Amino acid sequence: MRALIEFRHVTKEYRIGEVRIKALNGVDFTIEEGEFVVMLGASGAGKSTILNILGGMDTATSGQIIVGNQDIAGWNEKQLTAYRGEKVGFVFQFYNLIPNLNALENVEFAAEVCKNHLDAEDILHKVGLQHRLRSFPSQLSGGEQQRVAIARAVAKNPLLLLCDEPTGALDYATGKSVLKLLEDLNRETGTCIVLVTHNTAIAQMADKIIKVKSGRIESIAMNRDKQSVERIEW
Ligand SMILES: Nc1ncnc2c1ncn2[C@@H]1O[C@H](COP(=O)(O)OP(=O)(O)OP(=O)(O)O)[C@@H](O)[C@H]1O
Numbered sequence: 001m002r003a004l005i006e007f008r009h010v011t012k013e014y015r016i017g018e019v020r021i022k023a024l025n026g027v028d029f030t031i032e033e034g035e036f037v038v039m040l041g042a043s044g045a046g047k048s049t050i051l052n053i054l055g056g057m058d059t060a061t062s063g064q065i066i067v068g069n070q071d072i073a074g075w076n077e078k079q080l081t082a083y084r085g086e087k088v089g090f091v092f093q094f095y096n097l098i099p100n101l102n103a104l105e106n107v108e109f110a111a112e113v114c115k116n117h118l119d120a121e122d123i124l125h126k127v128g129l130q131h132r133l134r135s136f137p138s139q140l141s142g143g144e145q146q147r148v149a150i151a152r153a154v155a156k157n158p159l160l161l162l163c164d165e166p167t168g169a170l171d172y173a174t175g176k177s178v179l180k181l182l183e184d185l186n187r188e189t190g191t192c193i194v195l196v197t198h199n200t201a202i203a204q205m206a207d208k209i210i211k212v213k214s215g216r217i218e219s220i221a222m223n224r225d226k227q228s229v230e231r232i233e234w
Pocket of ligand 1: 014015016021022023041042043044045046047048049050
Protein backbone atom coordinates (compact mmCIF):
# COMPACT_ATOMS: atom_id res chain seq x y z
CA MET A 1 0.00 0.00 0.00
CA ARG A 2 1.16 3.55 -0.53
CA ALA A 3 0.56 6.61 1.60
CA LEU A 4 -2.54 8.51 0.59
CA ILE A 5 -2.27 11.15 3.31
CA GLU A 6 0.60 12.56 5.30
CA PHE A 7 0.43 15.17 8.03
CA ARG A 8 3.92 16.61 8.56
CA HIS A 9 4.51 18.78 11.64
CA VAL A 10 1.07 20.32 11.39
CA THR A 11 0.19 23.09 13.83
CA LYS A 12 -3.02 25.04 14.22
CA GLU A 13 -3.42 28.13 16.32
CA TYR A 14 -6.72 29.90 16.81
CA ARG A 15 -6.75 33.50 17.98
CA ILE A 16 -9.66 34.99 19.85
CA GLY A 17 -8.73 38.62 20.49
CA GLU A 18 -5.48 38.48 22.48
CA VAL A 19 -5.92 34.83 23.40
CA ARG A 20 -4.08 32.16 21.41
CA ILE A 21 -5.30 28.58 21.45
CA LYS A 22 -2.87 25.98 20.18
CA ALA A 23 -5.25 23.31 18.91
CA LEU A 24 -2.54 21.27 17.12
CA ASN A 25 1.04 21.28 18.26
CA GLY A 26 3.12 19.37 15.69
CA VAL A 27 0.99 16.53 14.38
CA ASP A 28 2.52 13.80 12.20
CA PHE A 29 0.78 10.73 10.81
CA THR A 30 0.40 8.74 7.62
CA ILE A 31 -2.69 7.05 6.22
CA GLU A 32 -2.35 4.41 3.54
CA GLU A 33 -4.70 3.88 0.60
CA GLY A 34 -7.77 1.87 1.55
CA GLU A 35 -7.23 2.13 5.30
CA PHE A 36 -10.04 2.35 7.84
CA VAL A 37 -8.66 4.70 10.48
CA VAL A 38 -10.28 5.40 13.85
CA MET A 39 -9.16 8.55 15.65
CA LEU A 40 -9.69 8.69 19.41
CA GLY A 41 -9.09 11.33 22.05
CA ALA A 42 -10.70 13.29 24.86
CA SER A 43 -12.91 16.29 24.23
CA GLY A 44 -10.78 19.22 23.05
CA ALA A 45 -7.83 16.99 22.06
CA GLY A 46 -7.86 18.26 18.46
CA LYS A 47 -9.63 15.48 16.54
CA SER A 48 -12.15 17.68 14.72
CA THR A 49 -9.42 20.21 13.95
CA ILE A 50 -7.42 17.45 12.23
CA LEU A 51 -10.50 16.28 10.32
CA ASN A 52 -11.40 19.81 9.25
CA ILE A 53 -7.87 20.48 7.98
CA LEU A 54 -7.79 17.12 6.20
CA GLY A 55 -11.12 17.91 4.57
CA GLY A 56 -10.06 21.36 3.40
CA MET A 57 -12.62 23.08 5.64
CA ASP A 58 -9.92 24.75 7.71
CA THR A 59 -6.26 25.54 7.09
CA ALA A 60 -3.16 24.73 9.13
CA THR A 61 -1.02 27.45 10.70
CA SER A 62 2.14 25.57 9.64
CA GLY A 63 3.19 22.18 8.33
CA GLN A 64 2.41 20.10 5.29
CA ILE A 65 -0.73 18.16 4.42
CA ILE A 66 0.08 15.79 1.61
CA VAL A 67 -2.94 14.26 -0.15
CA GLY A 68 -2.01 12.04 -3.06
CA ASN A 69 1.13 13.78 -4.26
CA GLN A 70 0.09 17.31 -3.47
CA ASP A 71 0.56 19.56 -0.46
CA ILE A 72 -2.86 21.11 0.13
CA ALA A 73 -1.49 23.32 2.94
CA GLY A 74 -0.53 25.98 0.42
CA TRP A 75 -3.78 25.95 -1.53
CA ASN A 76 -6.02 28.96 -1.93
CA GLU A 77 -9.75 29.04 -1.19
CA LYS A 78 -10.69 28.20 -4.77
CA GLN A 79 -8.46 25.13 -4.84
CA LEU A 80 -9.76 24.00 -1.46
CA THR A 81 -13.37 24.40 -2.59
CA ALA A 82 -12.68 22.16 -5.59
CA TYR A 83 -10.89 19.65 -3.33
CA ARG A 84 -13.81 19.56 -0.83
CA GLY A 85 -16.31 19.16 -3.62
CA GLU A 86 -14.52 16.49 -5.64
CA LYS A 87 -12.29 14.49 -3.34
CA VAL A 88 -13.81 14.41 0.13
CA GLY A 89 -17.04 12.92 1.46
CA PHE A 90 -18.22 14.10 4.88
CA VAL A 91 -20.49 12.41 7.38
CA PHE A 92 -21.29 14.31 10.56
CA GLN A 93 -23.10 13.47 13.79
CA PHE A 94 -26.14 15.44 12.62
CA TYR A 95 -27.04 14.55 9.11
CA ASN A 96 -27.29 18.05 7.58
CA LEU A 97 -29.66 16.96 4.82
CA ILE A 98 -31.50 19.61 2.82
CA PRO A 99 -35.04 19.49 4.28
CA ASN A 100 -36.96 20.39 1.13
CA LEU A 101 -35.21 17.79 -1.06
CA ASN A 102 -36.14 14.11 -0.90
CA ALA A 103 -33.56 11.36 -0.28
CA LEU A 104 -32.76 10.87 -3.95
CA GLU A 105 -32.53 14.61 -4.62
CA ASN A 106 -30.24 15.12 -1.60
CA VAL A 107 -27.82 12.55 -3.01
CA GLU A 108 -28.10 13.77 -6.62
CA PHE A 109 -27.59 17.40 -5.60
CA ALA A 110 -24.22 16.60 -3.98
CA ALA A 111 -23.06 14.12 -6.62
CA GLU A 112 -23.90 16.05 -9.77
CA VAL A 113 -21.07 18.55 -9.37
CA CYS A 114 -18.47 15.75 -9.24
CA LYS A 115 -16.90 14.46 -12.44
CA ASN A 116 -16.65 10.81 -11.41
CA HIS A 117 -19.84 10.59 -9.41
CA LEU A 118 -21.75 7.35 -9.00
CA ASP A 119 -25.44 6.83 -9.68
CA ALA A 120 -27.47 8.27 -6.78
CA GLU A 121 -30.23 5.66 -7.01
CA ASP A 122 -27.72 2.77 -7.06
CA ILE A 123 -26.05 4.07 -3.92
CA LEU A 124 -29.36 4.51 -2.11
CA HIS A 125 -30.13 0.88 -2.98
CA LYS A 126 -26.77 -0.07 -1.54
CA VAL A 127 -27.50 1.61 1.78
CA GLY A 128 -30.87 -0.18 1.92
CA LEU A 129 -33.12 2.81 1.15
CA GLN A 130 -34.49 1.73 -2.24
CA HIS A 131 -38.03 2.01 -0.83
CA ARG A 132 -37.49 5.52 0.57
CA LEU A 133 -36.12 7.40 -2.46
CA ARG A 134 -38.95 9.97 -2.48
CA SER A 135 -39.09 10.47 1.30
CA PHE A 136 -38.12 13.82 2.76
CA PRO A 137 -35.68 13.97 5.71
CA SER A 138 -38.51 14.73 8.16
CA GLN A 139 -40.18 11.45 7.11
CA LEU A 140 -37.06 9.39 7.86
CA SER A 141 -35.69 8.05 11.15
CA GLY A 142 -32.29 9.20 12.43
CA GLY A 143 -30.63 6.03 11.15
CA GLU A 144 -32.26 6.39 7.74
CA GLN A 145 -31.20 10.04 7.53
CA GLN A 146 -27.63 9.01 8.36
CA ARG A 147 -27.81 6.41 5.57
CA VAL A 148 -28.85 9.16 3.14
CA ALA A 149 -25.94 11.29 4.43
CA ILE A 150 -23.53 8.38 3.85
CA ALA A 151 -25.01 7.77 0.37
CA ARG A 152 -24.58 11.48 -0.37
CA ALA A 153 -20.92 11.36 0.66
CA VAL A 154 -20.21 8.11 -1.19
CA ALA A 155 -22.00 9.09 -4.43
CA LYS A 156 -19.29 11.67 -5.01
CA ASN A 157 -16.91 8.71 -5.36
CA PRO A 158 -14.48 10.47 -3.03
CA LEU A 159 -10.83 9.74 -2.42
CA LEU A 160 -11.47 9.96 1.27
CA LEU A 161 -14.50 9.65 3.55
CA LEU A 162 -14.34 11.69 6.78
CA CYS A 163 -16.78 10.77 9.55
CA ASP A 164 -17.08 12.88 12.71
CA GLU A 165 -19.02 10.95 15.39
CA PRO A 166 -21.33 9.41 12.73
CA THR A 167 -23.19 7.32 15.32
CA GLY A 168 -23.26 9.98 18.05
CA ALA A 169 -26.98 10.65 17.68
CA LEU A 170 -28.08 7.07 17.05
CA ASP A 171 -29.19 4.24 19.34
CA TYR A 172 -27.00 1.17 19.76
CA ALA A 173 -28.52 -1.06 17.06
CA THR A 174 -28.89 1.73 14.50
CA GLY A 175 -25.36 2.95 15.22
CA LYS A 176 -24.06 -0.55 14.61
CA SER A 177 -25.88 -0.85 11.30
CA VAL A 178 -24.42 2.50 10.17
CA LEU A 179 -20.92 1.32 11.13
CA LYS A 180 -21.55 -1.94 9.26
CA LEU A 181 -22.37 0.11 6.20
CA LEU A 182 -19.10 2.03 6.51
CA GLU A 183 -17.20 -1.22 7.04
CA ASP A 184 -18.75 -2.77 3.89
CA LEU A 185 -18.05 0.35 1.84
CA ASN A 186 -14.43 0.38 2.90
CA ARG A 187 -14.00 -3.31 2.12
CA GLU A 188 -15.86 -3.32 -1.19
CA THR A 189 -14.71 -0.03 -2.71
CA GLY A 190 -11.39 0.50 -0.92
CA THR A 191 -12.39 4.06 -0.04
CA CYS A 192 -10.18 5.35 2.75
CA ILE A 193 -12.23 6.19 5.86
CA VAL A 194 -11.18 8.34 8.81
CA LEU A 195 -13.68 8.08 11.65
CA VAL A 196 -13.50 10.26 14.76
CA THR A 197 -15.23 8.99 17.89
CA HIS A 198 -15.28 9.02 21.68
CA ASN A 199 -16.30 5.37 21.66
CA THR A 200 -13.08 3.40 22.15
CA ALA A 201 -14.81 0.08 21.35
CA ILE A 202 -15.21 1.19 17.73
CA ALA A 203 -11.42 1.18 17.37
CA GLN A 204 -11.59 -2.63 17.16
CA MET A 205 -12.93 -2.35 13.60
CA ALA A 206 -10.03 -0.14 12.44
CA ASP A 207 -6.90 -1.01 10.48
CA LYS A 208 -5.11 1.83 12.24
CA ILE A 209 -5.86 3.59 15.54
CA ILE A 210 -4.60 7.13 16.05
CA LYS A 211 -4.88 8.60 19.56
CA VAL A 212 -4.79 12.37 19.94
CA LYS A 213 -4.02 14.14 23.21
CA SER A 214 -3.69 17.88 23.88
CA GLY A 215 -3.00 18.76 20.24
CA ARG A 216 -0.41 16.03 19.74
CA ILE A 217 -0.38 12.44 18.58
CA GLU A 218 -0.31 10.22 21.64
CA SER A 219 0.04 6.95 19.72
CA ILE A 220 -0.43 5.34 16.32
CA ALA A 221 -1.03 1.60 16.21
CA MET A 222 -1.90 -0.96 13.57
CA ASN A 223 -4.77 -3.13 14.79
CA ARG A 224 -3.57 -6.72 14.49
CA ASP A 225 -6.90 -8.08 15.69
CA LYS A 226 -9.37 -6.25 13.46
CA GLN A 227 -12.97 -7.22 14.24
CA SER A 228 -16.13 -6.93 12.21
CA VAL A 229 -18.49 -4.45 13.86
CA GLU A 230 -21.00 -7.27 14.38
CA ARG A 231 -18.61 -8.82 16.90
CA ILE A 232 -17.98 -5.62 18.85
CA GLU A 233 -20.01 -4.80 21.96
CA TRP A 234 -20.16 -1.60 23.99
N1 LIG B 1 -12.89 27.79 15.66
C1 LIG B 1 -12.24 27.72 16.80
N2 LIG B 1 -11.85 28.83 17.45
C2 LIG B 1 -11.17 28.77 18.60
N3 LIG B 1 -10.80 27.62 19.20
C3 LIG B 1 -11.14 26.49 18.62
C4 LIG B 1 -11.88 26.46 17.38
N4 LIG B 1 -12.09 25.17 17.04
C5 LIG B 1 -11.50 24.42 18.00
N5 LIG B 1 -10.94 25.21 18.93
C6 LIG B 1 -10.18 24.75 20.13
O1 LIG B 1 -9.17 23.85 19.69
C7 LIG B 1 -9.05 22.75 20.58
C8 LIG B 1 -9.29 21.44 19.83
O2 LIG B 1 -10.68 21.38 19.46
P1 LIG B 1 -11.33 20.19 18.63
O3 LIG B 1 -12.72 20.58 18.29
O4 LIG B 1 -10.42 19.84 17.50
O5 LIG B 1 -11.31 19.00 19.68
P2 LIG B 1 -11.98 17.56 19.60
O6 LIG B 1 -10.93 16.57 19.98
O7 LIG B 1 -12.62 17.35 18.27
O8 LIG B 1 -13.08 17.66 20.72
P3 LIG B 1 -14.58 17.03 20.82
O9 LIG B 1 -14.34 15.56 21.00
O10 LIG B 1 -15.15 17.68 22.03
O11 LIG B 1 -15.29 17.37 19.56
C9 LIG B 1 -10.02 23.02 21.71
O12 LIG B 1 -9.32 23.66 22.76
C10 LIG B 1 -11.03 23.96 21.09
O13 LIG B 1 -11.61 24.77 22.06
